[in-house]
Structures are given as structure tokens and as C-alpha cells.
Amino acid sequence: MAGYGDHEAIDVEDLIRDLQRKVSVEMAMPSRCSIFKIPTILSRHNQNAFSPNAFSFGPFHHDKHALKPTEKIKSKYLLGLISRLSHIDPSNHISPDTTLRNLTEALRDVQEQALEYYAEPIGMSEYKFLEILVLDGCFIIELLRKKSYLNLREENDPIFSMSCMLQFLHHDLILLENQMPWFVLEILFDLTKTTPLDTKPLVELVIDFFGTIFSTTPMSIQPLLSLNPNHASKHILDLLRNLLVSNSNKRKQKSLAWKPMLSAEQLKDSGIQFRKDLASESLLDIKFCKNKGILSIPTLLVQETTETVFRNLISLEQCCPNYEPIVTSYAVLLDNLINTNTDLQILIKSGAIISWLNVEDGTRFFNRLYLDTYVKENYYLQLTNEVDNYIYCQRRLLNRYRRVLVRDYFKNPWLNISVNAAFIVLVLILLHTVFTIINIKG
Incomplete structure (x- = not known):
């Protein structure tokens, strides 16, 4: 390793070009940026509160080996969704392939916008990122529908037939690192909406899914439905925060x-x-x-x-x-x-x-x-x-009563003795009454 005393040839022009490239990069975060990897200073107190149990959503945890088994469940939900949409209207039959193409092309048009929601480099190709948006996004909206509409669940549904899966999802869907852009979910929800089925907006489906996450008493979702589009939720976790904040003064x-x-x-x-x-x-x-x-x-x-x-x-x-x-x-x-x-x-x-x-x-x-x-x-x-x-006023009031009591009743020693004697007599009468009642009952 070269020390300060060693002579090393440095190409100053190359160094200047490297520094120029670094400072030319736009350092400001995009306004949409809202999905972060948790800083170590926050995550070190409880790693489990920030790591998925079974499901990855979005790019940050996609390659984790322990989360691979649930990818099959996502594929099953996507297949079920496009198959159902293809059979909604027999007179206007659309093949599953066409439905999938429509969903993919819709997200391809906005994938650069979706990328701006992630604060860190996602470390994958555009092709892979688009695949994740389609697969994960369709799984989430189909999951939310099945939670609210029981008739959509199959008898051996891998999520609703195993109670642990729902518990995993209640944890994994609220992780900051595991979020999907809300507008992506809205696009997929709108493209897969069917008149006889979808009577609830997507916001209400999310609240239905999480139910009593904060309290045993359901909170009003009306403020969420009336939010200005410029201040709408950025993802599911942000929606849950808005549920608290929008209803608060x-x-x-x-x-x-x-x-x-x-x-x-x-x-x-x-x-x-x-x-x-x-x-x-x-x-x-x-x-x-x-x-x-x-x-x-x-x-x-x-x-x-x-x-x-x-x-x-x-x-x-x-x-x-x-x-x-x-x-x-x-x-x-x-x-x-x-x-x-x-x-x-x-x-x-x-x-x-x-x-x-x-x-x-x-x-x-x-x-x-x-x-x-x-x-x-x-x-x-x-x-x-x-x-x-309030506490200060109560203490002042108590001190004033104490001063009045000392001044008016305990200044004269004979009066002091008489007050104490009266108190003793009162206690003796009370004890006599209690023992009399006990003897009568006995």
C-alpha cells in the first residue's frame, strides 16, 4: 500500500472527470421518493420489525432465498385474476393472454415514474422491475378483494386456508422496504374492476384487510377518500399513516x-x-x-x-x-x-x-x-x-386549605385537643356500629 511518502503517478485529468461526474449527479430526491431502506441506526433495535417473514413486494427483498416459495402463490393469484376477467362477459370474451398484455403494457408506460418512488438503486433490469410490478401488484389487489369478497376465495386458497399466511401478510405488507407505489396498485385495480363485484374503492379494501391494526374500534375512512390528489397516499404504509393523521386535530x-x-x-x-x-x-x-x-x-x-x-x-x-x-x-x-x-x-x-x-x-x-x-x-x-x-392548581388549592385549617383550628392547643378527641370518638362509634352489625348477622 502506498504511503504519503511514496511517489504515485496520478492522472489529474481523470480525477477531475470522475469528480465532475459525481457532482453532476442530481442529488435532490424526487418528490415521489417515499420507499427507503431502513437506516441501521433505526433497524438495529429490532431487525424483525423491518424484514419480511414470507413475502417480498417490490425490488428490495426480491432476491432473498427464504422468500422464494411464496412466488408460486403470487403466480397462482395472477392466473386466477386474469382467468376470472376473461370469463366475466361471455359475449365479449377476452383471452387471458390479452388481459395480461393489457396490464403489462399499462405498467410499462409508468415504470419510470414508479422507479422514482424508491430511494435506493433497485439493482435489477427494467424487464425484471416491470415483472415485479405486474406480479406483486396483481397479487396485492387480488388479496385485498378476496379478504372483502368471500365468494372469490377458492376452497384450498393457499392464503385463507392457512391462518399463518394471513399473519405473515399483515406484517409484510406494512414494511417500509416492502412497499409498492400506490398509483401502480390503483392502475391495476381500475383495469381489473368489474361492475358486479367491485362495490368498494381500493382504499376501503385496504382498511378492510388491516381491520383492527390500531384499535378495536374502526376509524373513519372518509377523510382518506376526500384527500387532495396531490396529497394522496404514496403506498399502503403511507395510507395507514394518513388514516391516523387525517382524522386527527x-x-x-x-x-x-x-x-x-x-x-x-x-x-x-x-x-x-x-x-x-x-x-x-x-x-x-x-x-x-x-x-x-x-x-x-x-x-x-x-x-x-x-x-x-x-x-x-x-x-x-x-x-x-x-x-x-x-x-x-x-x-x-x-x-x-x-x-x-x-x-x-x-x-x-x-x-x-x-x-x-x-x-x-x-x-x-x-x-x-x-x-x-x-x-x-x-x-x-x-x-x-x-x-x-391542573396539577399545579390542585396543589395550590390543597396548600391553601391546609393553611386555613392550621390557622383556624390548630392555632389554639385546646381546640387542637378537642378536634382530635372528636375524631377518636367518631372512629369508636364507627367501630361499635360495625361490630354490632356483625353480631346481629352472626
């Missing part, structure tokens, strides 16, 4: 200041009560009633996919330019509220959290959810201030 409460919320046990000791919020449209909308001292929390369902979906949503907010860290801010608030097993048990007892995990695992989940993220905006500062002000 937290975007109006952004602040650059930070103040930690007290833990659930500390809040309870300070007189705060916890209630589950049944009326909220979004999981993110935690509210405080200042008149009653009640913290209302929409119920969060903690299950097998909860860590996966939140870690990927947080990674999306961390990686995607100009994304507001609303879900990340929610994760910070939950971590503030839940420091110990006792904190989690308080929230579970109130109905604010339903957990399928044991208490230790649940507490650990909340404590490490947003580690190594950078969050400069806080969407819960107003909530924290309201809670802190």
Missing part, C-alpha cells in the same frame, strides 16, 4: 418546545383520572378535561403487528422529506406515560390500552419504540401544559 398543535409528560402512576397520584375515549376519530387525539381532571385516551390495541407498524411509520416520518413527525411524537408521549409495569397496568385497567403482550414485554415495547429518532416538533405540548397546570 393534532396537526394544529405543533410546537418546537418540549416538556415530558409525567408517568401514569405520577399522574394518578396527583389526582388525574384515566378514561378510554370512545368518541375520538383518531388514535392520536389524546385530550385532557381541565374541569374534571380526566385524561381521555383512544384505545390502542397492542398485538403482534403493533411494534412493526409503529416502527415502520416512525421510519417513514424520519426518512421521507417534509413529513410531520406526528406518529413519532405520539410514541414519545406513550413512552413518557409508561415507564414501569405499574404505569402500563394503570392504562390497561382504564381501557386506554388493550395489550395481548405480558406486562413486562408491553412496557419494554413502549420504552424503546422511538430510540435513536430525531424529533424537533412536539404535537402534545399543549396537552402536557394543561395537565401540569
Whole structure:
């Protein structure tokens, strides 16, 4: 190896040309860019939350050997889709080959646009990329249809006859690295739509599939249906984030200041009560009633996919330019509220959290959810201030009553003795009453 003291012939002109090529490359991300490989600093806390269990979608995980067996299932779903479309209208019969050609040509026209959604080089030919768009995209929309329309399922359907497959898909379809451009799915959905069957829009099929991924109470999809096309979802994971954010009023409460919320046990000791919020449209909308001292929390369902979906949503907010860290801010608030097993048990007892995990695992989940993220905006500062002000006012009121009690009743020692004596007599009368009742019953 040449050291600094060694003489090495350097072609300066070649070096300049290489540097010019590097700096001439457009460094700015395309506006559509929204599918990223997870940075190591985020993925190292739980690799399983970012890696597919059985299915690859898109180019990033396509060549993994462990995911190859499910490629046959995708092919089976594609065959079933084009065969069904070919027999919808016997009077206007279109062969399966023609149907497949139409789908492929439609995506070929937009594959360069689809490529702009991926932040990293995909490492494959245009031919292979187009094949993945068709095969994976058709599988996803056919899967969503079969979940909503039972009559489409065959008796030995490889997905719906094996419960583990659905569990794998609930995990694999929400991975940031495993996303497909939403507009590709829409194109395939529209081209394969049939009048007697498709009564629901694609957005509704996705929500039907994921059902209770966040809560036991279904959330309204109306805000998603009315989104401005320029702000529409970029992929399925982004759609799930929009489901939370579009229904929430937290975007109006952004602040650059930070103040930690007290833990659930500390809040309870300070007189705060916890209630589950049944009326909220979004999981993110935690509210405080200042008149009653009640913290209302929409119920969060903690299950097998909860860590996966939140870690990927947080990674999306961390990686995607100009994304507001609303879900990340929610994760910070939950971590503030839940420091110990006792904190989690308080929230579970109130109905604010339903957990399928044991208490230790649940507490650990909340404590490490947003580690190594950078969050400069806080969407819960107003909530924290309201809670802190309530506790401060309650303590001032209690101190004032204590001062009045000391001044008016305990300043005179004889009055002090009489108050204590009266209290002792009251306790003795109460005990006498209790024992009398016990003797009567006995």
C-alpha cells in the first residue's frame, strides 16, 4: 500500500472527470421518493420489525432465498385474476393472454415514474422491475378483494386456508422496504374492476384487510377518500399513516418546545383520572378535561403487528422529506406515560390500552419504540401544559386549605385537643356500629 511518502503517478485529468461526474449527479430526491431502506441506526433495535417473514413486494427483498416459495402463490393469484376477467362477459370474451398484455403494457408506460418512488438503486433490469410490478401488484389487489369478497376465495386458497399466511401478510405488507407505489396498485385495480363485484374503492379494501391494526374500534375512512390528489397516499404504509393523521386535530398543535409528560402512576397520584375515549376519530387525539381532571385516551390495541407498524411509520416520518413527525411524537408521549409495569397496568385497567403482550414485554415495547429518532416538533405540548397546570392548581388549592385549617383550628392547643378527641370518638362509634352489625348477622 502506498504511503504519503511514496511517489504515485496520478492522472489529474481523470480525477477531475470522475469528480465532475459525481457532482453532476442530481442529488435532490424526487418528490415521489417515499420507499427507503431502513437506516441501521433505526433497524438495529429490532431487525424483525423491518424484514419480511414470507413475502417480498417490490425490488428490495426480491432476491432473498427464504422468500422464494411464496412466488408460486403470487403466480397462482395472477392466473386466477386474469382467468376470472376473461370469463366475466361471455359475449365479449377476452383471452387471458390479452388481459395480461393489457396490464403489462399499462405498467410499462409508468415504470419510470414508479422507479422514482424508491430511494435506493433497485439493482435489477427494467424487464425484471416491470415483472415485479405486474406480479406483486396483481397479487396485492387480488388479496385485498378476496379478504372483502368471500365468494372469490377458492376452497384450498393457499392464503385463507392457512391462518399463518394471513399473519405473515399483515406484517409484510406494512414494511417500509416492502412497499409498492400506490398509483401502480390503483392502475391495476381500475383495469381489473368489474361492475358486479367491485362495490368498494381500493382504499376501503385496504382498511378492510388491516381491520383492527390500531384499535378495536374502526376509524373513519372518509377523510382518506376526500384527500387532495396531490396529497394522496404514496403506498399502503403511507395510507395507514394518513388514516391516523387525517382524522386527527393534532396537526394544529405543533410546537418546537418540549416538556415530558409525567408517568401514569405520577399522574394518578396527583389526582388525574384515566378514561378510554370512545368518541375520538383518531388514535392520536389524546385530550385532557381541565374541569374534571380526566385524561381521555383512544384505545390502542397492542398485538403482534403493533411494534412493526409503529416502527415502520416512525421510519417513514424520519426518512421521507417534509413529513410531520406526528406518529413519532405520539410514541414519545406513550413512552413518557409508561415507564414501569405499574404505569402500563394503570392504562390497561382504564381501557386506554388493550395489550395481548405480558406486562413486562408491553412496557419494554413502549420504552424503546422511538430510540435513536430525531424529533424537533412536539404535537402534545399543549396537552402536557394543561395537565401540569391542573396539577399545579390542585396543589395550590390543597396548600391553601391546609393553611386555613392550621390557622383556624390548630392555632389554639385546646381546640387542637378537642378536634382530635372528636375524631377518636367518631372512629369508636364507627367501630361499635360495625361490630354490632356483625353480631346481629352472626
